[in-house]
Amino acid sequence: MAEPLLELSGVHAAYGDAEVLRGIDLVVGEGEVVVLLGANGAGKTTTLRSICGMVGTRGSIRLGGTELVGRPTEWIIRRGIAHVPQGRGVFGVLNVEENLRVGAWGRKDTKAIEADIERWYGVFPRLGERRGQLAGGMSGGEQQMLAIARGLMARPKLLLLDEPSLGLAQIITRGLFAQLEDINREESVSMLIVEQNAELALSFASRGYVIESGSIVLSGTADEVRGNDEMRRAYLGY
Amino acid sequence: MSPNIDNPAFLLQLLVGGLTNGALYALVALAVVLVYKTTSHINLAQGEMATLGAFVVFALTQQGVQVWIAIAIALVVSFVFGAGVERGLIRPLEKRGIFPVVLATLALFLIINAVIAIIWGTQPVPAPEPFPREIEDKIDVLVGPPPFFITYVALGILAVLVLLLVGLWLLLEKTKLGLGYRAVAANREAAEVMGIPVGRMFMFGWGIAGALGTLAAALVAETAGTLDFNSMASILIFGLAAATLGGFDSVPGAAVGGLALGLIMAFVPGLFTFIEGDLSLVIALIVVLVVLLVRPQGLFGTKTLERV
Amino acid sequence: MSELDDERSMAALASDERQRGALVSARVVLEGSRSHRVWQGTGLLLAALVVLLLPVLVSDFRIGQFSLVIAYSVAVLGLNLVTGFSGQISLGHGAFFGIGAYTTAILVTDHGWAWAATVPLAAVLGLALGFAVGVPALRLHGLYLAVITLAVGVAFPVVVSQPIGLALGTGGVAGKTARISWDKPGWFGLDVSDRGWMFLVMAAVAGLLFWLATGLVRSRVGRSMVALRDNGTAAAISGIWPAEVKTVAFAVSAMYGAIGGSMYLLTTPIVSPSTVGFTVTLLFITAMVLGGAATVSGAWIGGLAMVFLPYYTAEWAGQIPFLRSLTDQPGLFANVIYGVVLIVFIYFVPGGLVPLLTRLRTRFLRIVPPEAAAVATDAAPGSATTAGEPDGGLAGPTPAIGGHPTHSPEAPIRTDQETTR
Numbered sequence A: 001m002a003e004p005l006l007e008l009s010g011v012h013a014a015y016g017d018a019e020v021l022r023g024i025d026l027v028v029g030e031g032e033v034v035v036l037l038g039a040n041g042a043g044k045t046t047t048l049r050s051i052c053g054m055v056g057t058r059g060s061i062r063l064g065g066t067e068l069v070g071r072p073t074e075w076i077i078r079r080g081i082a083h084v085p086q087g088r089g090v091f092g093v094l095n096v097e098e099n100l101r102v103g104a105w106g107r108k109d110t111k112a113i114e115a116d117i118e119r120w121y122g123v124f125p126r127l128g129e130r131r132g133q134l135a136g137g138m139s140g141g142e143q144q145m146l147a148i149a150r151g152l153m154a155r156p157k158l159l160l161l162d163e164p165s166l167g168l169a170q171i172i173t174r175g176l177f178a179q180l181e182d183i184n185r186e187e188s189v190s191m192l193i194v195e196q197n198a199e200l201a202l203s204f205a206s207r208g209y210v211i212e213s214g215s216i217v218l219s220g221t222a223d224e225v226r227g228n229d230e231m232r233r234a235y236l237g238y
Numbered sequence B: 001m002s003p004n005i006d007n008p009a010f011l012l013q014l015l016v017g018g019l020t021n022g023a024l025y026a027l028v029a030l031a032v033v034l035v036y037k038t039t040s041h042i043n044l045a046q047g048e049m050a051t052l053g054a055f056v057v058f059a060l061t062q063q064g065v066q067v068w069i070a071i072a073i074a075l076v077v078s079f080v081f082g083a084g085v086e087r088g089l090i091r092p093l094e095k096r097g098i099f100p101v102v103l104a105t106l107a108l109f110l111i112i113n114a115v116i117a118i119i120w121g122t123q124p125v126p127a128p129e130p131f132p133r134e135i136e137d138k139i140d141v142l143v144g145p146p147p148f149f150i151t152y153v154a155l156g157i158l159a160v161l162v163l164l165l166v167g168l169w170l171l172l173e174k175t176k177l178g179l180g181y182r183a184v185a186a187n188r189e190a191a192e193v194m195g196i197p198v199g200r201m202f203m204f205g206w207g208i209a210g211a212l213g214t215l216a217a218a219l220v221a222e223t224a225g226t227l228d229f230n231s232m233a234s235i236l237i238f239g240l241a242a243a244t245l246g247g248f249d250s251v252p253g254a255a256v257g258g259l260a261l262g263l264i265m266a267f268v269p270g271l272f273t274f275i276e277g278d279l280s281l282v283i284a285l286i287v288v289l290v291v292l293l294v295r296p297q298g299l300f301g302t303k304t305l306e307r308v
Numbered sequence C: 001m002s003e004l005d006d007e008r009s010m011a012a013l014a015s016d017e018r019q020r021g022a023l024v025s026a027r028v029v030l031e032g033s034r035s036h037r038v039w040q041g042t043g044l045l046l047a048a049l050v051v052l053l054l055p056v057l058v059s060d061f062r063i064g065q066f067s068l069v070i071a072y073s074v075a076v077l078g079l080n081l082v083t084g085f086s087g088q089i090s091l092g093h094g095a096f097f098g099i100g101a102y103t104t105a106i107l108v109t110d111h112g113w114a115w116a117a118t119v120p121l122a123a124v125l126g127l128a129l130g131f132a133v134g135v136p137a138l139r140l141h142g143l144y145l146a147v148i149t150l151a152v153g154v155a156f157p158v159v160v161s162q163p164i165g166l167a168l169g170t171g172g173v174a175g176k177t178a179r180i181s182w183d184k185p186g187w188f189g190l191d192v193s194d195r196g197w198m199f200l201v202m203a204a205v206a207g208l209l210f211w212l213a214t215g216l217v218r219s220r221v222g223r224s225m226v227a228l229r230d231n232g233t234a235a236a237i238s239g240i241w242p243a244e245v246k247t248v249a250f251a252v253s254a255m256y257g258a259i260g261g262s263m264y265l266l267t268t269p270i271v272s273p274s275t276v277g278f279t280v281t282l283l284f285i286t287a288m289v290l291g292g293a294a295t296v297s298g299a300w301i302g303g304l305a306m307v308f309l310p311y312y313t314a315e316w317a318g319q320i321p322f323l324r325s326l327t328d329q330p331g332l333f334a335n336v337i338y339g340v341v342l343i344v345f346i347y348f349v350p351g352g353l354v355p356l357l358t359r360l361r362t363r364f365l366r367i368v369p370p371e372a373a374a375v376a377t378d379a380a381p382g383s384a385t386t387a388g389e390p391d392g393g394l395a396g397p398t399p400a401i402g403g404h405p406t407h408s409p410e411a412p413i414r415t416d417q418e419t420t421r
């Protein structure tokens, strides 16, 4: 098998003294969508943060064969990763359009950037209507849309999404996942998605991992994960 | 109350004098703000770095370099120096909170202050004169008596402030560099995740601040007529007061705060004659205290100066 | 080298020593035990003996220098209290020092007061000014306090030379002279000069002030100060009143500064705006960091540095023709060195010299608090470095500047996350 796009092996991470990740092994293949499930505080966000070099990390994280551990965030992002942080990670005092332009920071193709901006205005009309408005003055859901669009502006190889459905209306969430599916299919952007809406995420992802107190306790194809009894009780509720 | 209260020439003179000084405070306040916005630090050596820059101008003009070219060179040197200080001295302390950084800037204060005095002596030297400052270099507005006139120096300083504000606005609002700088200022962590080289934005802010400071010090020297190793000690306080008044994270706030402070310091002693001597530092202190008690974030600021 | 490495290597060293039994193994003493008190008593006695003998043994010139050390040490101690122990930035210490010096000078020269009578008034004025500056500290944090105290520190020397200062008798730019000298009383047996006698009186006053400061930092208020510094929220929850504690710290700090200023006039017959300028504040700060911000005894080291560093620098610079040709004010070189020393300490010795010396001492003598007695022979690295010493013990595990939390040795390794201390 060819080298996977992203490969975590034996990843430990900690905030100060508190170890949060205790040896994570995780793989995202080229063009694959993988979902990461787990209870609150299990370490999902921390996993994404350690991929981006935003938390003290040990172990190995490889992107297309390149070691990321020990590199500064900026360097990692330039290798083709986009991270949509959990909650409101938008630039409040910048307007919508400026936020999108910041998302395209590493790109030089001015024309394509303009086209992409218009594209995401098409997908999220709310953003198009508010392009001149300060991001800080928008609703939580609108900010979430902006954060996702901003992440996609980077045209990443790998998209890390931290609870993208947080604060979005059902219908918007479904629309969003449809969009993500399109992007994945058409541009073969790989995705690692953290999601509380496990059912929805598993219907879209090809594989899933379940994390508990900083360790992976279950992994497999989406169906396998969905079919696991414990998993069902804990996260799917049936 | 001053007996000249109803004398228009007197009041106009106070107004212009206040605005001119205020423009200088605004320049220093801008330097403070540009450092603060991204790094959340205050460079207490800003004034000394500025004085050093002004001495570079002085040294170059002594060598026969035309004054504006000397200023241009000094601005570049100051930019590099400011950025270098951020990278070399401040950044390694970044994660240890405000106190080590405050101490480091104080150390820099001591060193630069002493080095200037060692190289150029403790006696004042004649200031470089970017604007003509002979007695006849003025525009007469009211013939008087009493007359009212505006000197070229005052006009020049105000013009510099206006040009700088326009330039800064273009730089911050219309360039990619400016976008990155504002993104870091708005949300450092998110900016990092966007792949923005945060460290370089810090250096950019410190560099611009260094250059602004030098410009301010050169102009302060011109208004005073002389330049010495302690030229900027009080001006830094006025700059900090102006930044407090305008809001530590607001560029327009720094400009407004500076001008307002200049006016306060012209009109308060001008109109209340029981204030004897130069108590401008006390006035600045009072302004800071009042602002902090009434509106800690300043006129235009968004966040209060807290960094735990 | 990080402090952490230091601590670890020291602990490792200690246990190595025990295992090999080769080197001198450290003597372990229980805090508060009889033998601890004997050690303490011996130390104090020795110190007192040195102080008493100094004026007998060294010249009046040196005694003048040591008197100045005392005056500065008292002032620096004030800074330690507010910045080191209570974690508040104070950039106006030169002003507090100045209040004391000017009060004494004016009262002695213009009103014929005795020096000793001026000290309480200077102290009260310092306390009042410190209180006035400390009140904004009730609601302001870090950098605001820096701005306000900086403004006070810069404004003070300017104001004393303005008409308002002149009206009070400050003597303006030229400064205020005050000649104070006492004769050695007949009953005093030691063969010392009048200067030496003054030195001994100063030493006694300073001894009292240091003793009081030690008491303060050990008191409830002192412990609250440290708790607040290390974690304001937690301290507030556990019933400490931040406002009161912070203001008290500021006021007491200013009082020490003012008394230091009064004592200064016993060594130097004039105080001028340049004596109390912002540079002096910077030197106080450097001295504090040098000795150890969160220590009481560090103030001595700071005072010594403030006197002897410029003295020897000037001597040294005077001998090098190139340096001599640069400036006629060799004191400037000392300022450069101060700045460099400050940077070096911030980076490499953020805890200052006293914790370093304490650690050295633990090689030979370890003082262990009773609770830790059970594990006395295998004390944890943290307690090995700080236990027992009145300063270290109070400073707790965070004697470093800025009071940021110590990292445990087990913290995961990612170099850019760990700070080099």
Ligand SMILES: Nc1ncnc2c1ncn2[C@@H]1O[C@H](COP(=O)(O)OP(=O)(O)OP(=O)(O)O)[C@@H](O)[C@H]1O
Pocket: A015, A018, A020, A038, A039, A040, A041, A042, A043, A044, A045, A046, A047, A086
């Ligand atoms: N900045 C931080 N400092 C210290 N501890 C943190 C920090 N961020 C998270 N933690 C701790 O790390 C653990 C994992 O947090 P993480 O954010 O990765 O959880 P999560 O799985 O994303 O949870 P959620 O579903 O609530 O988003 C939690 O116990 C949390 O308390």
Ligand SMILES: [Mg+2]
Pocket: A044, A045, A046, A086, A162
């Ligand atoms: Mg999370």
